[in-house]
Amino acid sequence: MEHFMKAALEEARAGLAEGGIPVGAVLVHRGVILGRGRNRRVQLGSAVLHGEMDALENAGRQSAAFYRESTLYTTLSPCAMCSGAILLYGIPRVVVGENRSFLGEEAWLRRRGVGVEVLQDEACIALMAGFIEARPALWHEDIGNV
Amino acid sequence: MEHFMKAALEEARAGLAEGGIPVGAVLVHRGVILGRGRNRRVQLGSAVLHGEMDALENAGRQSAAFYRESTLYTTLSPCAMCSGAILLYGIPRVVVGENRSFLGEEAWLRRRGVGVEVLQDEACIALMAGFIEARPALWHEDIGNV
Numbered sequence: 015m016e017h018f019m020k021a022a023l024e025e026a027r028a029g030l031a032e033g034g035i036p037v038g039a040v041l042v043h044r045g046v047i048l049g050r051g052r053n054r055r056v057q058l059g060s061a062v063l064h065g066e067m068d069a070l071e072n073a074g075r076q077s078a079a080f081y082r083e084s085t086l087y088t089t090l091s092p093c094a095m096c097s098g099a100i101l102l103y104g105i106p107r108v109v110v111g112e113n114r115s116f117l118g119e120e121a122w123l124r125r126r127g128v129g130v131e132v133l134q135d136e137a138c139i140a141l142m143a144g145f146i147e148a149r150p151a152l153w154h155e156d157i158g159n160v
Numbered sequence: 161m162e163h164f165m166k167a168a169l170e171e172a173r174a175g176l177a178e179g180g181i182p183v184g185a186v187l188v189h190r191g192v193i194l195g196r197g198r199n200r201r202v203q204l205g206s207a208v209l210h211g212e213m214d215a216l217e218n219a220g221r222q223s224a225a226f227y228r229e230s231t232l233y234t235t236l237s238p239c240a241m242c243s244g245a246i247l248l249y250g251i252p253r254v255v256v257g258e259n260r261s262f263l264g265e266e267a268w269l270r271r272r273g274v275g276v277e278v279l280q281d282e283a284c285i286a287l288m289a290g291f292i293e294a295r296p297a298l299w300h301e302d303i304g305n306v
Contacts, residue, residue, distance in 0.1 A: 060221075061217055061220065071208045073207065074207065075201060077301060094243075099208065099241040102304045122268075155224075157248065
C-alpha cells in the first residue's frame with residue numbers, strides 16, 4: 015500500500031482502538047505529512063471532526079498557496095462536509111482508500127476540477143465493513159442518516 | 161432584526177472583539193438555540209471552525225431527526241465547507257444575514273432541497289465590509305483565496 019494511505023489507515027485503526035469511527039486522513043504537502051487526523055465523534059463528542067477535517071485542523075492555519083500544493087489522503091470517500099472543505103481550500107488532489115462502504119461527493123469534486131483517485135484498498139474496505147456491521151447506529155449518526 | 165439573526169450577529173461581534181473574523185451562527189431546534197458559534201480561525205488557530213461549524217460543534221452530537229427539525233442562522237453566506245455540513249446533516253433551512261460580501265454555495269444548497277433565505281441585513285453587511293477593508297489578508301486566508 016502507498017506510504018501515505020498507510021499513514022491514513024494507521025490513523026483509522028487508532029480511532030477504532032479508541033472506540034471511535036475508523037476513518038483516517040493525512041494532508042501531504044510536497045511529499046511531507048503536515049497534518050494527520052482521524053474521526054473524533056466519539057473521542058471528543060465532535061460533530062465536525064471527520065477524519066479529513068481533523069487532518070486539516072491538525073495541519074493548522076495555512077495559505078491557499080500551501081493547500082494548492084497539497085494532496086489529501088483519506089481511507090473513505092469524503093462526505094459533503096469534507097468535500098466542501100477540500101473545495102474551500104482548493105486542494106487539487108484527493109486519494110481515497112475506498113468508496114464501497116460510503117460514496118461521498120466525488121462527482122462534485124471532479125466537476126470542480128479536483129483529481130480524485132480511488133484505490134478500493136482491501137484493508138480500508140475490511141476495516142469499514144467490520145465497523146459498520148458492529149456499530150451501525152454510530153455509523154449512521156456520523157453520516158446524518160439516523 | 162429577527163431574534164435568531166440578532167444572536168448570530170452578537171456572536172460575530174464577539175469574534176471581532178477577540179481579534180477574529182466576524183462571522184457568527186446559531187443552530188435553532190424547534191425555536192430554541194441549541195448551539196451558538198463564531199469563526200475561531202484567529203482565536204484557536206482553527207482551519208475548520210467557521211461560524212457555522214462552530215455552532216454545529218457546540219450543539220454537540222445529535223441525531224438526524226434533530227437536524228431535520230433545525231434551522232441554521234448565519235451572518236454570512238455559507239462557504240462550500242459549511243454548506244457541505246448543512247447537507248451532511250440534512251438541515252432543511254438556512255437563514256443568511258447577507259451574501260454581498262461573500263457568496264457561498266447557496267445554489268448548491270437549493271438544488272439539494274435546502275430552503276435558503278437571504279436577509280441582506282444592513283448590520284451584517286456593514287460588519288463584514290468594515291472587517292474586509294481592515295483585514296483583507298486574514299479574510300482571504302479564511303476563504304482559501306491567498
